[in-house]
Amino acid sequence: MGRFSSFAAELARNKTLLLGLSLLLAICLLAVLGPFFVDFANSRVGSTIPRSPPTPEHWFGTDGQGRDMFTVMILAMPQTLRIGLTAGLISLSVGVALGLVAGFVGGWVDTVIRLASDVMMTIPGIAILVLVAANVREMTVELMAVIVATLSWMVAARTIRAQTLSLRGRGYVQVARLNGTSGLKLVFVEVLPNLLPFIAASFVITVSNAMLATVGLEALGLGPQNELTLGMTIYWAQFYGAIIRGMWWWWGPPILTIATIFVGLMLTSAGMDSFVNKRLGAI
Amino acid sequence: MTASYWDYVARRFGIMLLVVFLAVSINFALPRLMPGDPIENQLNQLMASGGGAMGDVGAMVASYRARFGLDQPIFTQYLVYWQSVFSLDLGFSLTNYPERVGDAILAGLPWTLGLLGFATLVSFTIGTLLGGLMGWPRSPRLLKSFGSGVLLLSSVPYFLIGMILLYFFAVVFRFFPAGGGMPFGMSAGFNLESIRAIAWHATLPLLSIIIAEIGAWAIGMRGMMVSVLGEDYIALADAKGLRPRRIFLRYGMRNALLPQMTKLAMALGHIVSGAILVEVIFSYPGIGFRLYQAIQSKDYFVIQGIVLLLSVSIAIAMFILDLIYPLIDPRIAKGK
């Protein structure tokens, strides 16, 4: 309870964090609740008159294949968030695990993990993504998340490794170690809880990176062709020349939604940064 | 330059070799790991439809066999693959046969390097200065709030900004051309007319990259500036009665710039892969647009060639960066 109220007090002070979290919350609510209120049939090709600008029936107009853009948007949002969150979670878990092991075990294990993350940082993610995506038969939302995740675990691994190293040197961890606390218990009881703020901060960055890679791949036409996502909507709009033909209602909503998500992630990350650093001083 | 410096160089060189090795190997392995054979499917499809590769299909199949030599043991294939990489023989384009992949890349490279190089340098300069000023307590409030707006913009992917610019400045108001590197039928040359046409076509793509990138540079610089300003040598510079301008430039900026230079070198390394989507949005005739077209038409060798180029160029750029870094920061040459 004390933790919660201190978090609430922090939110009241930290306007950046508050604004960022509110934006993300609004998007998530829309993505979760929206699909209950729309008719899926309207998102099928040819369900309406194509290329219609916004009207009272079709709030966001219709696209070149006659899909109702409002329905498309409402259905695409949860898919895009699902890819971003899944990829973020996978790469965060991998990153935290590797970072903990590297920082705690040290020695050659640490060297190998550091080398791997150095190498992965140098290899351009987009290149591998393009290669893999060009080679798989059919792209799905889940596969997309996995591919993106394998390329964005490094930030989390580095942050957590550095923090683990500094925690390992602290007095209370040393004392626990001398008392004969076993390695695993040490990690989960003494170290992990203190890493939570850093893990939270890495999560936001990781999700942001994953979303960026996802949207980029999709806009290149390498995303899940048969699914509705924000990035694929942009791809189809681009593919059918919606910009040149002045059909702003086709590409405008997905662009604004994606922009809102990224602004929300950035504000959250910036707000968390000052939060985390303050806590760092207090520990 | 001490022994530790050469140790460091050797380590970095090793990492570069490792990256190149991995990039080539992944390029080799991926198509073989995937179920089915995408190339063969692709060739069959092309031949069945009769479209795309109407030329000498026999030569194409031969090149395909030579590259993949599927009848030979896998290790031999691997060696052959390395050989072709070293001799820069990347095969033929499937859709534009008999165009060679190497030539396709060479045709696009100057456009991409020019666009991205210019955009990176401009956004680096503006962003670094802006970030430095945002971290400087004596800067006017107005500048700081303007800066915060730019920072927000930087979180939006650059190609989305490109789409918005394209719509407003080329479709609604026809200030700029909607795409391409230069007018149809015009050939590039060193004359005023051609340079003007190129600049004209490059304006919107440049703007979209610059708008999106300034913020990223400014964020990094602001953070560095704030932490540098907390250093003891800034306090002493203030105590010495130095002019604020000198403290800002010679004591603040110069120190905050070091990590920023690293990022610049890294960004220059990523130049080829940096703005694929901006090129796509503006049909700009660089590597990125070529990659997009290749993906559209499943022109496998072109995809592979461009991806290889991206990986290798970054690996080399990073290594060069590691070499010059000790020269920028006098502290590195000694320790580490």
Add this chain to the structure above:
Amino acid sequence: MSVPVLEVDQLVIDYGTRGGVFRAVDDVSFSLNRGERFGLVGESGSGKSTTILALMRMLRGGRVSSGGMRHNGRDLAGVSDAEYRSLRFAEISLVPQGAMSSLNPVLRIGEQMGDIFDDHGVRHNRGQRAAIISELLTQVGLAPEMRHHYPHELSGGMKQRVCIAMGIALRPSLILADEPTSALDVIVQKQVLATLGRVQQDLGAAVILIGHDMALMAHFVTRLGVMYKGRLVETGSVRDIFANPQHEYTRMLINSLPSFDRRKSFRSGAARPVRPAAFQEGV
């Protein structure tokens, strides 16, 4: 008797904090004559560094609430910020506490010293500048070639000497030394302090030395002030204070010294530093 170099008169300095006003310096008065060495001792947070910062007008977040400071008879409160800048180092210079980190890592020693002349309107041609900087370095016991070096190439003691050389570059009438030796090991401490003493004598400048090491202090200064919780609880000659401490805190400080130190300090009276072997200058 001429005008004192420095008079501090009932100085009060407050910091505004979230919890209210914090009084860092409370009603402090003292004065210094030409060439005099005055020591301020006290634990950290006692207000001694704040006093020094106020004299440099470098208080961050704090303000002088009442009282005043006069330098050579001139009221410093009436000096504009721009004028104060030109006063720094020309009239009042500072030898900082953290010599290890007080030099700009990317500028050569000579350039950092030259900046002082440039921004105080002292013009030299190239040869003159080199000669003057070499002379300053020689004065503090460093080789003239040091001006071509970067800070990371120097030891801690050498860096502190460079700071002293900068402090005397414009021949100020008052040098503020804020625990200038706290980061150095014992032998180097004494050497550096001896150097400071020598150049100060050559210059005829007054010095305020801040510290918490009573023994080291007693060797260097003639007069001592003891600060405790923002107040100057006791001032007097070193001999008097050691012989007959008035304040409880002063007694505690003296009693905490090893007895050998106490006796020696008392006997030598610190009129001039004794020079056993360890006191000889060297790098």
